[in-house]
Amino acid sequence: MTSEFQSYIDRPYQYGFTSDIEADQLPRGLSEDIVRAISVKKNEPEWMLEFRLKAYRHWLTMSEPEWANVTYEKPDFQNIIYYSAPKTKAAKGSLDEVDPQILEVYEKLGIPLHEQKMLQNVAVDAVFDSVSVATTFRKKLSEAGVIFSSFSEAVHEHPELLKKYLGSVVPYTDNFYAALNAAVFSDGTFVFIPKGVRCPMELSTYFRINTKDAGQFERTLIVAEEDTHVSYLEGCTAPQFDTNQLHAAVVELVALENAEIKYSTVQNWYAGDENGVGGIYNFVTKRGMCEGRNSKISWTQVETGSAITWKYPSCILKGDNSIGEFYSVALTNHLQQADTGTKMIHIGKNTRSTIISKGISAGKSQNSYRGLVKIAKSAEGARSYAECDSMLIGQECGAHTFPYIEVQNPTAQVEHEATTSRIGEDQIFYFLQRGIDEENAISMIINGFCKDVFRELPMEFAVEAQKLLGIKLEGSVG
Amino acid sequence: MLSIKNLHACVAETKTKILKGLNLEILSGSVHAIMGPNGSGKSTLSKVIAGHPAYEITQGEVSYFGKNLLELEPDERALAGVFLAFQYPIEVPGVSNASFLREACNASRKHQGLEELDPLEFDDYVREKLKMVEMDPKFLDRSVNVGFSGGEKKRNEILQMAVLEPKLALLDETDSGLDIDALRIVADGINKLRSPERSIVMITHYQRLLNYVEPDFVHVMVNGQVVKSGGRELALELEERGYDWVQGAA
Numbered sequence: 001m002t003s004e005f006q007s008y009i010d011r012p013y014q015y016g017f018t019s020d021i022e023a024d025q026l027p028r029g030l031s032e033d034i035v036r037a038i039s040v041k042k043n044e045p046e047w048m049l050e051f052r053l054k055a056y057r058h059w060l061t062m063s064e065p066e067w068a069n070v071t072y073e074k075p076d077f078q079n080i081i082y083y084s085a086p087k088t089k090a091a092k093g094s095l096d097e098v099d100p101q102i103l104e105v106y107e108k109l110g111i112p113l114h115e116q117k118m119l120q121n122v123a124v125d126a127v128f129d130s131v132s133v134a135t136t137f138r139k140k141l142s143e144a145g146v147i148f149s150s151f152s153e154a155v156h157e158h159p160e161l162l163k164k165y166l167g168s169v170v171p172y173t174d175n176f177y178a179a180l181n182a183a184v185f186s187d188g189t190f191v192f193i194p195k196g197v198r199c200p201m202e203l204s205t206y207f208r209i210n211t212k213d214a215g216q217f218e219r220t221l222i223v224a225e226e227d228t229h230v231s232y233l234e235g236c237t238a239p240q241f242d243t244n245q246l247h248a249a250v251v252e253l254v255a256l257e258n259a260e261i262k263y264s265t266v267q268n269w270y271a272g273d274e275n276g277v278g279g280i281y282n283f284v285t286k287r288g289m290c291e292g293r294n295s296k297i298s299w300t301q302v303e304t305g306s307a308i309t310w311k312y313p314s315c316i317l318k319g320d321n322s323i324g325e326f327y328s329v330a331l332t333n334h335l336q337q338a339d340t341g342t343k344m345i346h347i348g349k350n351t352r353s354t355i356i357s358k359g360i361s362a363g364k365s366q367n368s369y370r371g372l373v374k375i376a377k378s379a380e381g382a383r384s385y386a387e388c389d390s391m392l393i394g395q396e397c398g399a400h401t402f403p404y405i406e407v408q409n410p411t412a413q414v415e416h417e418a419t420t421s422r423i424g425e426d427q428i429f430y431f432l433q434r435g436i437d438e439e440n441a442i443s444m445i446i447n448g449f450c451k452d453v454f455r456e457l458p459m460e461f462a463v464e465a466q467k468l469l470g471i472k473l474e475g476s477v478g
Numbered sequence: 479m480l481s482i483k484n485l486h487a488c489v490a491e492t493k494t495k496i497l498k499g500l501n502l503e504i505l506s507g508s509v510h511a512i513m514g515p516n517g518s519g520k521s522t523l524s525k526v527i528a529g530h531p532a533y534e535i536t537q538g539e540v541s542y543f544g545k546n547l548l549e550l551e552p553d554e555r556a557l558a559g560v561f562l563a564f565q566y567p568i569e570v571p572g573v574s575n576a577s578f579l580r581e582a583c584n585a586s587r588k589h590q591g592l593e594e595l596d597p598l599e600f601d602d603y604v605r606e607k608l609k610m611v612e613m614d615p616k617f618l619d620r621s622v623n624v625g626f627s628g629g630e631k632k633r634n635e636i637l638q639m640a641v642l643e644p645k646l647a648l649l650d651e652t653d654s655g656l657d658i659d660a661l662r663i664v665a666d667g668i669n670k671l672r673s674p675e676r677s678i679v680m681i682t683h684y685q686r687l688l689n690y691v692e693p694d695f696v697h698v699m700v701n702g703q704v705v706k707s708g709g710r711e712l713a714l715e716l717e718e719r720g721y722d723w724v725q726g727a728a
Contacts, residue, residue: 421571425531430568433528434582434638435556435589444581448572448621 013305016240016270021099023211026083032056035183038083042152042186047163055172055182062176068339069368069400070308075215075246075281082184084214086128123148125189125205127218132187137201144200146230147192151219154190161192165223169252169289169316177248178285181217185250188218191232192225193259199230202458207236207247209269209280215246222252224259226292231262231458236305240270242278244307249284257292257319262300264457265313266465269305274363276335279307286313290322290348298325299342300456302465307336312370314343317351317379324353327453329465332365332397341371341402346379346412355386356452361397368400375412382409388418391449479677480504480527480547480646485538487526496522496533498702504646507674511688511713512681514699515721520681521565523699524648528562529555542646557589559645563635563652569623575634576618579604579641586642607640611667629660636667647671649680653687665690685713698724 026037035056039049064074086099123137125148132150141148147158154162172182189205209216224230236247247269253261263286272279282305288297299313309332315324326342344353353373361367373384390399401418423445431441447454447466454462480503487497496519504510514520526533527540529552540547547555570578576597583603584594595603601618608615611633623631632652639647649668653661668678668691680687688696688710696712697704698721706712706724716723 427568427570429528429530429552430564430570432552433556433562433564434578434642435553435585436581437553437585440581440585444573444578445570448570451572 013240013270015268018212018240019104019210021210022087023084024087025081025085025211025214028081028213029078030080030082030184034082038184038186041083041085042155044155045159047159048155051166051172052183055179056184058173059176059179059183062179064176068310069366069370069402070310070337070339072244072281072308072337075244077180079213080246081211081214082217083186084211085186123201123203125150125203127187127189127205127207127216128210132189141199141201141203145194145197146199147190148203149190151185151188151190151221154221158190158192161223162190162221165221165252165254166219167252169254169287170250170285175285177283178250181219181248181250181285184215185217185219188249189220189222191220191222191230193223193228193230195225196227197225198228202231202233204233204235207234209245209247213243213245215248217247218249220249220251221254222261222263223254224256224261224295226256227258228256229260231264233264233266233458235266236269240273240278242273244272244279244281246281246283247306248281249286251284251286251313253288253297255288255290255292255295255297255319255322258294259292260296260298261288262298262458263288263313265299265301265303266457267301267303267305267309271305271336272307272334274334276307279336280305282306282309282311284311286311287343288313288315288324290315290317290319290324290351292319292322293348294321295319296323296325298323298327298456300327300453301329301340302453302457303328303330303338303340306338309336309338309340312341312343312372314345315353316345316347317353317382318347319351320348321350321352322348323351325456326353326355326357326371327456328357329360329450329453330358330367330369331360332362332367334363334365336363336365338366339368339370341369343372344374344384346373346375346382346384348379350381350383351379352382353384355384355388357386357388358450358453359388359390359399360393360446360449361390361399362393364396366398366400368402370402370404372404372406373414373416374405375407375409375414377408379409380411382412384412384414386414386416387452388416389449390418390420391446392420392422479506479543481539481541482527483539483541485523485526485540486536487522487533487538488536490532490534493534495536496702497526499538500699500703502697502704504677504679506645506677508694509672509678509691510680510695510697511693512679512697512699512704513683513685513713513716515725516683518699519702520699521650524562524650524679524681527555527646527648528552528560553585556642557586561639561642561644561647563632563639563647563649565650565652565654567623567626567631567635569621569626571621571624573622574619575622576601576604578622579618579638582638583641604641607637610640610670611636612663613637628655629657629664632656632664633660633667636664636671640667640671643676645676647676647678649678651681651683653680653682653684661687662690685717688713700725 125135269280359367482502485500698706
């Protein structure tokens with residue numbers, strides 16, 4: 001049965017195709033000149049270049065962290081292409097001006113960019129290698145006062161907002177990869193919800209790495225002013241190459257008083273083959289600042305791809321009564337490695353955090369949950385609840401949990417629960433004995449295990465996520 | 479309907495022999511009790527019939543309505559009407575009892591060429607069955623067997639049997655761990671499911687269950703074989719004289 005289940009898990013990656021699209025690239029390698037060249041390519045104002053250069057100079061003083069429970073050959077930063085953009089200039093005024101070949105790529109990925117064909121009520125920003133190629137529904141959104149644009153455009157159109165918020169949650173000094181990103185980031189998404197607006201539709205960014213040896217370094221910045229609500233989703237895929245590609249993104253969220261940001265990720269970067277050759281290094285810094293009273297930030301992630309996933313979407317709960325949530329499903333198979341979790345930093349009074357983490361390990365993969373719950377002295381009446389469940393499939397994989405809890409206020413209530421289970425022969429046999437075939441059995445068991453997380457996803461994507469797990473996990477137990 | 483001839487089976491991993499030339503005949507619509515001391519192979523027999531992968535058949539035949547049962551995969555056996563009530567029912571977190579039952583019921587209906595039931599139709603169907611085992615409809619919303627008491631798990635097995643309407647039901651120590659009230663409810667459920675089209679095999683240590691569900695035949699297993707078969711009175715005799723009385727026969 002083990003081999004059957006494994007073969008079910010081992011369905012091929014369906015987004016691994018490459019598209020031959022002519023690219024405008026900078027030469028390989030990283031130097032101050034490259035940083036300047038990126039800035040020139042993007043026709044950036046002086047302040048933006050300054051930000052990059054400070055970050056670059058700081059990065060030079062840093063060394064790559066080694067504390068994570070992952071092993072890999074460190075990227076050769078001089079062998080990465082830091083800027084690669086499709087040559088045909090995508091004029092954002094109209095989708096008709098986007099290179100039809102690129103539209104085709106997104107079509108093939110199931111993300112049609114023509115508005116009439118799109119998912120109802122979901123606006124998409126499509127990022128292809130280093131640049132944003134299309135942003136849909138902009139008009140409808142701007143009527144509501146919502147800014148939803150590529151980062152490059154925002155630099156020109158909303159410099160004051162960017163100067164105020166860029167790097168305010170994740171400063172370039174934060175960590176090695178955040179510094180690198182700040183120096184070389186080429187595009188990303190900017191969202192601004194002005195006071196009192198409930199964003200009328202789901203926003204999403206779809207990231208696609210196309211060029212071999214290109215790194216993807218995008219930034220996402222979402223600012224929700226007082227009394228607002230926004231739900232945002234990102235999706236990611238990449239072609240199948242036998243070399244590793246680096247994806248080092250930074251996501252910053254700012255929620256002011258009574259604002260709510262819901263940030264969902266369905267990550268399906270290429271994971272490498274069954275021998276661990278190729279695949280994306282997904283080294284991402286994601287953090288949200290609950291700045292105002294009663295604000296709320298909720299992270300939901302379904303991580304199924306990447307050779308290595310290394311990220312901790314976090315919340316700083318500064319405003320009184322603010323709420324941070326983290327719902328995660330991380331699936332690893334073959335030789336994939338994941339070290340993921342969250343940080344909940346309670347500063348304001350009566351702040352609350354909830355962490356639900358579901359790790360599924362199959363093949364020879366290693367899956368770690370690492371999480372910090374910190375209750376500062378000022379966080380009177382803070383509460384935190386964490387639940388970390390691991391599921392093992394087969395005999396050769398590993399699941400690890402590293403919870404860190406620091407409590408400096410005696411009124412806090414902190415709970416942590418963890419379980420480990422195995423999809424075993426007996427569990428599958430129970431389903432088979434009731435006439436339910438193995439494929440359905442596994443899908444039901446996995447979806448049951450992940451239910452608490454899936455129900456946090458926007459409806460349009462919950463179904464997709466379930467299917468994705470089905471594809472990644474089709475068939476193995478022991 | 480079920481005919482077992484000279485069946486030998488061992489644990490697949492360790493090759494430890496458990497069944498050693500077992501013979502058993504089950505007629506359509508009959509109720510059987512299989513009794514025997516610990517380690518005699520009773521539970522193994524039920525798992526082997528259901529096709530549990532932990533056991534390997536080394537010799538012998540099992541024919542089911544004239545067909546070779548051993549050739550079928552476990553789910554094919556289930557669809558052909560073989561049902562096993564587990565001694566230790568498995569917990570499935572996050573999967574509601576209702577969706578599990580509906581999936582199983584629809585797999586069976588599909589196999590029989592019947593229309594699948596949608597959630598509303600299934601709800602009507604299952605509510606009737608719930609009454610049979612005196613279960614609260616709230617059970618349907620709970621995860622399969624998670625947080626169920628021992629008695630609730632056993633009742634849930636009988637509920638599944640009621641929903642799936644098998645031709646051959648193997649009840650593996652369905653009476654163990656039940657208090658007297660739960661035993662009565664489970665036994666009532668089994669009695670309601672007795673039918674000329676359904677054979678029931680109860681595996682039990684105690685003759686207590688047989689006071690409630692009267693078997694047509696009683697078999698005694700010792701050391702991987704059926705060493706004695708008889709009517710209802712055999713169970714009473716065993717109760718009185720203990721298994722030592724039949725041990726010698728093996």
